[in-house]
Amino acid sequence: MSKTTINPPPNRGPLVSVKITDVAALAGVAPMTVSRVLNTPDRVSELTAARVRAAIDQLGYVPNLIAGGLSSRRSRMIAAIVPTIASPMFNEPVQTFTALMGEAGYHVMLALSGYTPGGEDRLVRAILARRPDGLLLTGAHHSAAIRALLADARVPVVEIWDTAEHPTDVLVGFDHAELGAAVAEFFIAGGHTHFAVLSARDPRAAARGTGFVARIRQHGLTVVAERVLNAPSSIEDGRQGLRDIVASLAPRTALFGSSDMVAFGALIEARKLGISSPGQLAVCGFGDFEISRSTEPPFTTVRVDGAAIGRIAAEQLLARINGAATPGRVLLPFEIIPRSST
Amino acid sequence: MSKTTINPPPNRGPLVSVKITDVAALAGVAPMTVSRVLNTPDRVSELTAARVRAAIDQLGYVPNLIAGGLSSRRSRMIAAIVPTIASPMFNEPVQTFTALMGEAGYHVMLALSGYTPGGEDRLVRAILARRPDGLLLTGAHHSAAIRALLADARVPVVEIWDTAEHPTDVLVGFDHAELGAAVAEFFIAGGHTHFAVLSARDPRAAARGTGFVARIRQHGLTVVAERVLNAPSSIEDGRQGLRDIVASLAPRTALFGSSDMVAFGALIEARKLGISSPGQLAVCGFGDFEISRSTEPPFTTVRVDGAAIGRIAAEQLLARINGAATPGRVLLPFEIIPRSST
DNA sequence: GCGTGCGATGTTATCGATATCATAATTCGG
DNA sequence: CCGAATTATGATATCGATAACATCGCACGC
Numbered sequence: 001m002s003k004t005t006i007n008p009p010p011n012r013g014p015l016v017s018v019k020i021t022d023v024a025a026l027a028g029v030a031p032m033t034v035s036r037v038l039n040t041p042d043r044v045s046e047l048t049a050a051r052v053r054a055a056i057d058q059l060g061y062v063p064n065l066i067a068g069g070l071s072s073r074r075s076r077m078i079a080a081i082v083p084t085i086a087s088p089m090f091n092e093p094v095q096t097f098t099a100l101m102g103e104a105g106y107h108v109m110l111a112l113s114g115y116t117p118g119g120e121d122r123l124v125r126a127i128l129a130r131r132p133d134g135l136l137l138t139g140a141h142h143s144a145a146i147r148a149l150l151a152d153a154r155v156p157v158v159e160i161w162d163t164a165e166h167p168t169d170v171l172v173g174f175d176h177a178e179l180g181a182a183v184a185e186f187f188i189a190g191g192h193t194h195f196a197v198l199s200a201r202d203p204r205a206a207a208r209g210t211g212f213v214a215r216i217r218q219h220g221l222t223v224v225a226e227r228v229l230n231a232p233s234s235i236e237d238g239r240q241g242l243r244d245i246v247a248s249l250a251p252r253t254a255l256f257g258s259s260d261m262v263a264f265g266a267l268i269e270a271r272k273l274g275i276s277s278p279g280q281l282a283v284c285g286f287g288d289f290e291i292s293r294s295t296e297p298p299f300t301t302v303r304v305d306g307a308a309i310g311r312i313a314a315e316q317l318l319a320r321i322n323g324a325a326t327p328g329r330v331l332l333p334f335e336i337i338p339r340s341s342t
Numbered sequence: 343m344s345k346t347t348i349n350p351p352p353n354r355g356p357l358v359s360v361k362i363t364d365v366a367a368l369a370g371v372a373p374m375t376v377s378r379v380l381n382t383p384d385r386v387s388e389l390t391a392a393r394v395r396a397a398i399d400q401l402g403y404v405p406n407l408i409a410g411g412l413s414s415r416r417s418r419m420i421a422a423i424v425p426t427i428a429s430p431m432f433n434e435p436v437q438t439f440t441a442l443m444g445e446a447g448y449h450v451m452l453a454l455s456g457y458t459p460g461g462e463d464r465l466v467r468a469i470l471a472r473r474p475d476g477l478l479l480t481g482a483h484h485s486a487a488i489r490a491l492l493a494d495a496r497v498p499v500v501e502i503w504d505t506a507e508h509p510t511d512v513l514v515g516f517d518h519a520e521l522g523a524a525v526a527e528f529f530i531a532g533g534h535t536h537f538a539v540l541s542a543r544d545p546r547a548a549a550r551g552t553g554f555v556a557r558i559r560q561h562g563l564t565v566v567a568e569r570v571l572n573a574p575s576s577i578e579d580g581r582q583g584l585r586d587i588v589a590s591l592a593p594r595t596a597l598f599g600s601s602d603m604v605a606f607g608a609l610i611e612a613r614k615l616g617i618s619s620p621g622q623l624a625v626c627g628f629g630d631f632e633i634s635r636s637t638e639p640p641f642t643t644v645r646v647d648g649a650a651i652g653r654i655a656a657e658q659l660l661a662r663i664n665g666a667a668t669p670g671r672v673l674l675p676f677e678i679i680p681r682s683s684t
Numbered sequence: 685g686c687g688t689g690c691g692a693t694g695t696t697a698t699c700g701a702t703a704t705c706a707t708a709a710t711t712c713g714g
Numbered sequence: 715c716c717g718a719a720t721t722a723t724g725a726t727a728t729c730g731a732t733a734a735c736a737t738c739g740c741a742c743g744c
Binding site for chain 2: 017018063064065066067085088091094098110112127128130131148149236239268269271272291294296
């Protein structure tokens with residue numbers, strides 16, 4: 001459909017590397033003064049600062065943060081670990097967090113842990129080798145090895161998107177089991193008596209599913225099907241999931257999907273199979289992804305304020321970095337958004 | 343719907359910071375030997391290596407890459423700049439690239455430039471301050487300031503997802519204009535005579551749209567509507583786009599959307615408005631996102647092998663870092679995947 | 685008119701690792 | 715068995731910035 005082309009590489013000019021002493025020499029000041037112009041401009045007279053800035057521009061000086069970091073023992077870098085960016089789930093918190101930390105002078109290094117257990121261990125070691133000034137972790141349940149590493153490293157840590165009795169440091173999340181239970185109550189209030197759940201193979205999705213099922217059983221009602229899907233789960237996983245459980249469905253069943261992708265897949269497959277929604281199959285997703293809102297008809301989901309999580313995480317982490325005592329745990333609310341699928 | 347809770351923070355233990363000299367002392371060797379065990383194990387006898395490894399484990403030593411980087415003048419870090427992770431567009435290349443560079447011993451620092459022009463400038467400066475060993479840029483058209491910075495920095499650069507006559511260093515991408523033209527030909531071959539395009543406000547989406555329109559005009563055929571959307575564009579943008587142009591549509595129109603999100607939105611809105619597809623409105627998206635495949639019915643799109651771009655970018659960049667001469671330009675093919683919407 | 689204090693700048697030591705060169709231990713062919 | 719090549723390890727200097735302390739000059743108050 002199109003060609004593959006290969007051209008030769010261009011040549012490059014001579015190697016140059018401007019350092020702080022070069023700038024200092026040109027501006028006729030000590031290197032320390034250049035450093036002050038860049039880091040604590042208030043402590044330099046406006047006159048010299050101008051001379052130094054001129055020299056910086058003239059030479060195209062770009063400070064070396066590696067050297068600066070070694071000397072000051074501050075990397076001005078934050079590492080953020082999320083399971084994946086292939087799902088819209090973590091976009092909001094990560095983007096907000098990154099933007100706010102950026103304003104505060106920190107770069108955020110994003111790392112993907114995947115959903116394979118143990119993938120996190122190597123990653124955390126590798127990341128700590130860069131001496132981040134802070135850490136953002138997705139999830140609050142980590143291996144003993146990681147806990148030990150983090151404790152030794154003395155790095156401020158904020159855990160998001162989860163809850164735990166004793167967070168490593170600061171936690172900003174919500175209670176997944178309670179959320180599942182709330183979805184159960186929502187369905188029950190709608191008169192449902194038969195339920196199903198499709199959950200990704202991921203600890204937090206599992207917690208939502210467990211909370212859902214537990215509450216239903218508390219009410220003495222029936223869970224007709226429960227199925228575990230890939231993580232992160234795709235639309236196709238949701239479709240396949242529905243095909244797998246279709247034989248078990250009651251004439252009127254309420255389905256909880258662990259993400260909006262799953263719920264959307266289930267809805268598509270139901271429509272294809274001639275199962276009406278919400279009549280025969282009520283569906284609730286999770287995440288309030290755009291697809292839940294903008295598809296036709298839009299479907300019911302649970303919204304968590306991802307931007308708020310990112311913002312509070314940034315605030316808490318900055319407070320922690322600056323040595324302030326901060327609350328150990330911030331649990332945020334969630335909200336069921338009823339739409340046409342229930 | 344749920345509560346907000348705040349608990350006090352936990353206390354932390356004493357501060358420790360193990361360094362290479364501590365490990366060396368415990369193992370009874372010189373620091374340099376510890377360094378060799380970690381970086382060039384072949385050059386150390388198995389016996390001493392074992393002793394050193396034992397000491398490392400016992401002390402929980404995590405090497406300081408900041409110090410190592412200053413000394414060796416290699417950061418073992420690659421910076422990757424993409425416009426956004428809110429769209430599935432760049433997932434495949436980025437994930438593949440990150441995984442491969444990771445295997446080669448490099449960490450990838452992901453940075454988001456957004457679609458605002460000029461956002462890239464500050465970002466590149468900030469990133470160069472960390473002295474990355476290589477750079478991955480999305481897009482091949484940069485400001486003069488950036489070009490100068492990159493040239494001075496002498497960093498290997500690979501540009502992806504675009505084409506340009508004279509790439510900064512290495513380029514791995516495809517020709518967006520040609521892609522748009524191919525979609526035009528595809529529609530024309532299907533007997534279409536009236537066309538519309540919805541394109542995101544982003545240089546590469548614009549190139550696809552322009553290529554599409556140009557080819558249609560070459561054939562003397564009619565473009566009934568042309569509209570620019572937000573970048574990155576959402577399903578809702580696609581829906582709104584279709585509403586905006588619906589009055590201009592011919593009884594049988596072929597629509598090219600700059601991404602599958604746009605195409606999906608247009609299809610949803612068309613269905614809602616009672617416009618049949620492909621009968622009255624044929625639609626082709628771009629990206630082969632999951633939604634194009636897994637929705638019902640699936641719709642036509644153009645696929646680019648994102649994983650291949652990521653892989654080749656990693657290979658080329660590694661070759662560049664290791665001083666090899668590499669091709670300046672690799673253009674990859676694309677493929678139109680006909681489905682039920684055309 | 686002179687000490688005091690403060691703002692502006694400079695000097696020196698250091699951050700924690702690795703490049704490079706030097707040296708000790710070992711192997712091996714003839 | 716011996717000297718040269720090879721392997722394993724150590725000593726020293728250095729990467730480029732900043733923390734901490736020192737110094738200088740000037741304004742200001744009494």
